Amino acid sequence: MERLTCSHCLLSFPASDALRTEYDGTEHVFCCNGCRGVFLLIRNEGLDAFYSKRRWDSPGRPAEVAKEPDTAAFLADVMEVDGDKELDIFIDGIRCASCVWLNEKFLSRAEGVSHVRINFATHRAKIRWDPAVIDISAILQRIQAIGYSPKPYRESEQIQARRAESRDLLVRFGTAAFLSSQLMIYSIALYAGYFQGIDQKTKIIFEVIAALLTLPVLLYSGMPFMRSSVSGLWHLHFTMDSLIATGSVSAYVYSVYQMFRGGTVYFDTSAMIITLILLGRYLESTAKGRASETIAKLTELAPVEARIVTGAHDISDMPSAETEMVQLSALKTGDIVKILPGEKIPSDGIVICGESETDESILTGESRPLRKTAGSELIGGSINLFGMLIARITRTGRDTVLSGIIKAVEDAQSGKPQIQILADRIVGYFVPAIIITAIATTALYLLKGFSTDHSLMIGISVLVIACPCSLGLATPLAVLIFTTMASSRGILVKGGEVIENLSRIDHVVFDKTGTITEGKPSLREIIRIDREAEETYPLKVAASLENLSEHSLGQAIRDAWKHDLLNVSDFRAVPGRGIEGRVDGRRCLIGNRAFLAENDIDSLPDNSPITSLDELTDPFERSGDTVIYLGWSDAVRAVFVVSDCLREEAKDAVNAIAERNINITVISGDNSITTAAVSGAAGIRNAEAGMSPAGKRDYIHALQAGGSHILMAGDGINDAPALTEASVGMAMGRGTDIAMESADAVLIRNDLTAIPYFIGLSARTYRIIKQNIFWAFFYNIVAVPLAVSGALHPIVAAGAMAASSLFVVINSLRIRKKDKF
Amino acid sequence: MWTLIFLIFLSLVLGIGAWLFFIWAVKSGQYDDPEGPKYRMLDDDEEPDNKKGHP
Numbered sequence: 062m063e064r065l066t067c068s069h070c071l072l073s074f075p076a077s078d079a080l081r082t083e084y085d086g087t088e089h090v091f092c093c094n095g096c097r098g099v100f101l102l103i104r105n106e107g108l109d110a111f112y113s114k115r116r117w118d119s120p121g122r123p124a125e126v127a128k129e130p131d132t133a134a135f136l137a138d139v140m141e142v143d144g145d146k147e148l149d150i151f152i153d154g155i156r157c158a159s160c161v162w163l164n165e166k167f168l169s170r171a172e173g174v175s176h177v178r179i180n181f182a183t184h185r186a187k188i189r190w191d192p193a194v195i196d197i198s199a200i201l202q203r204i205q206a207i208g209y210s211p212k213p214y215r216e217s218e219q220i221q222a223r224r225a226e227s228r229d230l231l232v233r234f235g236t237a238a239f240l241s242s243q244l245m246i247y248s249i250a251l252y253a254g255y256f257q258g259i260d261q262k263t264k265i266i267f268e269v270i271a272a273l274l275t276l277p278v279l280l281y282s283g284m285p286f287m288r289s290s291v292s293g294l295w296h297l298h299f300t301m302d303s304l305i306a307t308g309s310v311s312a313y314v315y316s317v318y319q320m321f322r323g324g325t326v327y328f329d330t331s332a333m334i335i336t337l338i339l340l341g342r343y344l345e346s347t348a349k350g351r352a353s354e355t356i357a358k359l360t361e362l363a364p365v366e367a368r369i370v371t372g373a374h375d376i377s378d379m380p381s382a383e384t385e386m387v388q389l390s391a392l393k394t395g396d397i398v399k400i401l402p403g404e405k406i407p408s409d410g411i412v413i414c415g416e417s418e419t420d421e422s423i424l425t426g427e428s429r430p431l432r433k434t435a436g437s438e439l440i441g442g443s444i445n446l447f448g449m450l451i452a453r454i455t456r457t458g459r460d461t462v463l464s465g466i467i468k469a470v471e472d473a474q475s476g477k478p479q480i481q482i483l484a485d486r487i488v489g490y491f492v493p494a495i496i497i498t499a500i501a502t503t504a505l506y507l508l509k510g511f512s513t514d515h516s517l518m519i520g521i522s523v524l525v526i527a528c529p530c531s532l533g534l535a536t537p538l539a540v541l542i543f544t545t546m547a548s549s550r551g552i553l554v555k556g557g558e559v560i561e562n563l564s565r566i567d568h569v570v571f572d573k574t575g576t577i578t579e580g581k582p583s584l585r586e587i588i589r590i591d592r593e594a595e596e597t598y599p600l601k602v603a604a605s606l607e608n609l610s611e612h613s614l615g616q617a618i619r620d621a622w623k624h625d626l627l628n629v630s631d632f633r634a635v636p637g638r639g640i641e642g643r644v645d646g647r648r649c650l651i652g653n654r655a656f657l658a659e660n661d662i663d664s665l666p667d668n669s670p671i672t673s674l675d676e677l678t679d680p681f682e683r684s685g686d687t688v689i690y691l692g693w694s695d696a697v698r699a700v701f702v703v704s705d706c707l708r709e710e711a712k713d714a715v716n717a718i719a720e721r722n723i724n725i726t727v728i729s730g731d732n733s734i735t736t737a738a739v740s741g742a743a744g745i746r747n748a749e750a751g752m753s754p755a756g757k758r759d760y761i762h763a764l765q766a767g768g769s770h771i772l773m774a775g776d777g778i779n780d781a782p783a784l785t786e787a788s789v790g791m792a793m794g795r796g797t798d799i800a801m802e803s804a805d806a807v808l809i810r811n812d813l814t815a816i817p818y819f820i821g822l823s824a825r826t827y828r829i830i831k832q833n834i835f836w837a838f839f840y841n842i843v844a845v846p847l848a849v850s851g852a853l854h855p856i857v858a859a860g861a862m863a864a865s866s867l868f869v870v871i872n873s874l875r876i877r878k879k880d881k882f
Numbered sequence: 883m884w885t886l887i888f889l890i891f892l893s894l895v896l897g898i899g900a901w902l903f904f905i906w907a908v909k910s911g912q913y914d915d916p917e918g919p920k921y922r923m924l925d926d927d928e929e930p931d932n933k934k935g936h937p
Contacts (some may be wrong), residue, residue: 246893270890
C-alpha cells in the first residue's frame with residue numbers, strides 16, 4: 062500500500078486516506094481535516110515559517126517489525142459492562158494531544174465501538190464495544206494501523222498504592238478546604254465582634270458552629286499528621302508532623318477552653334494549618350506522580366521470549382535448524398539463540414554466525430548502527446536490524462547490561478532526599494524545645510502563685526503561637542509559582558527539592574547525541590564530483606537506493622530528497638558497508654569507501670574538479686561527520702556528508718550558562734573525534750567520550766564527590782543513571798520516556814536556552830523561600846517570648862499570624878519577575 | 883435571631899451539597915486527567931462529511 066506523509070503533522074498514512082489541497086501552486090497532502098485546517102490557517106496568517114522552524118526530531122520508537130497485536134495477552138483484562146465489553150489498554154507511541162485525538166476519533170468511528178477515552182497523562186485508553194458487532198482483535202489492529210501499538214495495561218502495586226495515596230490526600234484536602242471556608246465566615250464575624258461588640262448569644266452560636274466545623278478537619282483531614290506524630294512520640298522522634306499535630310490540637314483545645322471562659326477563640330488557626338499543609342502535600346504528591354514508573358518502563362524494554370536453536374550442534378547447520386520459543390526466564394547461559402531481523406536481542410551474548418547490524422542507541426548512546434559478525438558481543442534489549450544472527454548467550458537475568466542500568470536507576474533514586482533529612486532534623490529540635498518551653502512556662506506561672514487556669518492558658522498559648530502556619534505556606538507557595546513559571550517556559554518540574562539543588566549548580570554536564578545535537582543524522586553537504594551529471598541527479602539516485610534500506614544514515618539521504626524516485630532493480634545490501642542496485646541501466650553503489658573500492662570503483666571521473674578524494678573528505682572525517690560515497694561505471698560520482706547537527710540555540714545557551722560562572726562539560730557514548738568536534742562547535746572546551754551508561758553515572762558521582770553540584774541534561778535511556786545521580790537531572794522532551802522519568806525536570810520544547818533561565822529562576826525562588834522561612838521563624842522568635850511573658854494579646858497574635866502569612870504570599874509573588882532568557 | 887439561624891443552616895446545607903459534589907467528582911475520576919479537557923474542548927464533534935473521507 063502506498064503511503065504519504067502529511068504536510069502538517071508529518072504522519073505517514075495510506076494514500077487512500079489522503080486529503081489533497083492546492084495552495085500557491087503546489088499540492089499538499091494531509092492525513093485529516095484537522096491538519097489541513099491548521100495548515101491553511103497558518104498559511105493564511107502568513108506564518109509559513111512554522112514549517113521550516115519546527116523541530117520534529119524525536120527519535121520516536123525503535124523501528125520494530127510490525128507484528129499482529131497478540132490478542133491473547135489482552136483477553137484476561139476484558140470486563141463485561143451492561144452487555145458490552147470494556148478494556149483498559151496502554152497505547153504506546155502517543156506523543157502529543159493530536160495523537161490522543163487521532164486515536165480517539167479513529168477508534169470511535171469503528172462500528173460497534175461505543176466509548177473511547179484516552180488519558181492524556183498516562184496514555185491509558187478505556188474502550189467499550191459491542192462484542193456482537195466488532196471483536197477485540199479488530200480494535201487492536203485499528204490502533205496498529207495508524208502507527209501506534211496497543212499493550213496490555215497493568216499497574217504495578219506500587220503505582221496503584223501511590224495513586225490511592227494521592228486520591229486520599231485530595232479528598233482530605235478538599236474536605237478541609239470546604240470546612241475552612243465555612244469556618245472563615247464565622248471566624249471573621251467573631252473577630253469583627255471583638256472590635257465592634259457582639260451579642261453574647263450570637264457569639265456562643267458562632268463559636269459552637271466553628272468548633273463543630275473544625276472537629277472533622279482535625280479528626281479526618283488531620284488524621285495522617287496525628288497518626289504519624291503519635292507513633293513518632295512513642296519513639297521520641299519529632300518531625301514536621303508532630304509540630305502540625307501539636308499546634309493544631311493545642312489551638313483547638315485552647316479555643317474550646319476559651320469558649321467556656323468567654324475569651325477569644327482560634328479555631329481558624331487550627332483548621333488553616335492542616336488545610337495549607339495538606340495542600341502542600343497534595344501538590345507534592347501529584348508532581349512526583351510519574352517518577353517511580355521509571356523502572357517499570359525499563360523492564361518493558363527486555364524482550365519476553367527467545368528463539369532457541371534446538372536441532373543442531375554444528376555451526377553450519379544452525380541457520381536452518383529448528384527453533385523453539387521459550388520464555389526469557391527459561392533462557393540459560395550457553396543457550397544458542399536465533400535472532401531475526403527487526404527482533405530484539407533477548408539477552409547479552411556473542412555472535413557465532415551470521416552478519417548484521419544492531420541498533421544499541423537506546424542502551425549505549427552510540428548513534429550509529431554497529432556491525433556484528435562472528436565473535437561480536439551483543440547487548441540484550443538492542444535491536445537486530447538487517448541480517449539473521451545466531452548467538453550464544455553469555456549472561457542472563459540480573460547480570461545483563463540492561464539489568465545493570467535498571468539497578469543503577471533504582472540505586473540513584475533511593476538515595477536522594479538528603480535536604481529533607483536536614484530540615485526534619487531542625488524541626489526535630491524545634492518541636493521538643495517548644496513543648497519544653499510550654500511546660501516550663503506553665504510550671505513557672507504555677508510556682509509564682511497564679512491560678513491553674515491562667516497558667517495553663519499561657520502554656521497553651523505558647524504552643525499555638527509556635528504553630529508553623531506561615532512556615533507551612535512558605536515553601537509550597539513559592540514552589541507552586543516556580544512550577545507555573547517554569548512550565549510557561551516549557552520546563553516540567555517534578556518536585557520542589559529541585560529548587561534548592563539547582564540554586565547551587567556550579568557545573569552543567571550535557572549529553573551529546575540528542576541533547577546538544579539534534580539527535581538524528583541529516584544530510585549536510587552534497588559534493589558532486591561528476592560535473593556532467595545533472596545537479597540533482599546524484600541525490601536522486603542515492604535516495605532511490607537508500608529508500609530500500611533501513612539504515613539510519615541512509616534515511617538522512619532519503620529524507621533530503623522530496624521528489625519522485627527512480628526504479629531500482631537487482632538491489633543488494635551489505636551490512637556495515639553499503640548497498641548496490643541497478644538504476645537507469647547502470648550498476649550504482651553507495652556506501653563507504655572500502656565498499657566502492659572492492660567493487661573497482663575508486664577512480665575519479667575525467668571531468669572531476671578535484672584531484673584527490675582524500676583531500677576532499679579528510680576535513681569532514683576529522684570533524685566527526687560521516688562521508689558516504691556514490692559511484693557508478695568505475696568512478697566515484699558524488700560524496701554525501703551526513704552529520705548530527707548542533708542544535709541552533711546550543712551556543713546561546715552555553716554562553717548564558719558560562720556567564721553565570723558555571724563549568725560546562727559534554728559527555729558522550731560516541732567516539733572522541735565526533736565528541737570533541739561537536740562540543741568545540743558549541744563552544745564547550747571539556748568533552749569526555751566513549752562513556753557507557755554506568756560510566757556517565759560514575760563520572761557525575763566522582764565530580765559530586767569532589768564537591769561539585771551537577772546539572773545533567775540528557776535524552777536517552779543511556780543517560781538515565783546519570784540523570785538520577787546528578788543533583789539535578791534534566792531530560793529533553795523528545796527524549797525517551799525513561800530519561801524523562803529519571804530526570805527531575807523535562808524540557809518540553811527542547812529549547813536549551815531554557816536551562817540558564819531555569820537556573821536563574823531557581824536561584825531567585827530559593828532566595829525567596831529562605832526569606833519566607835526566615836520570616837516565619839522570626840515571627841515565632843518574637844511571638845514565643847511574648848507569649849511566655851503572658852503579654853501577648855490574643856488579637857495581636859492573630860493579626861501577627863495573618864501578617865506573617867500575607868508577607869509570605871506577597872514575597873512569593875516576586876518570583877514572577879521577567880528574565881532575559 | 884431565627885433569621886440568622888436559618889441563614890446559617892442554609893449556608894451549611896449548600897456547603898455540604900458542594901462538598902458531596904466534590905467527593906463524587908474525586909470518586910468518579912474527574913481529577914484523574916487534568917490535562918485532557920483543555921485539548922478536548924477544541925475538538926469538533928462532527929466534521930463536515932464532504933471534506934473527510936476517501937476521495
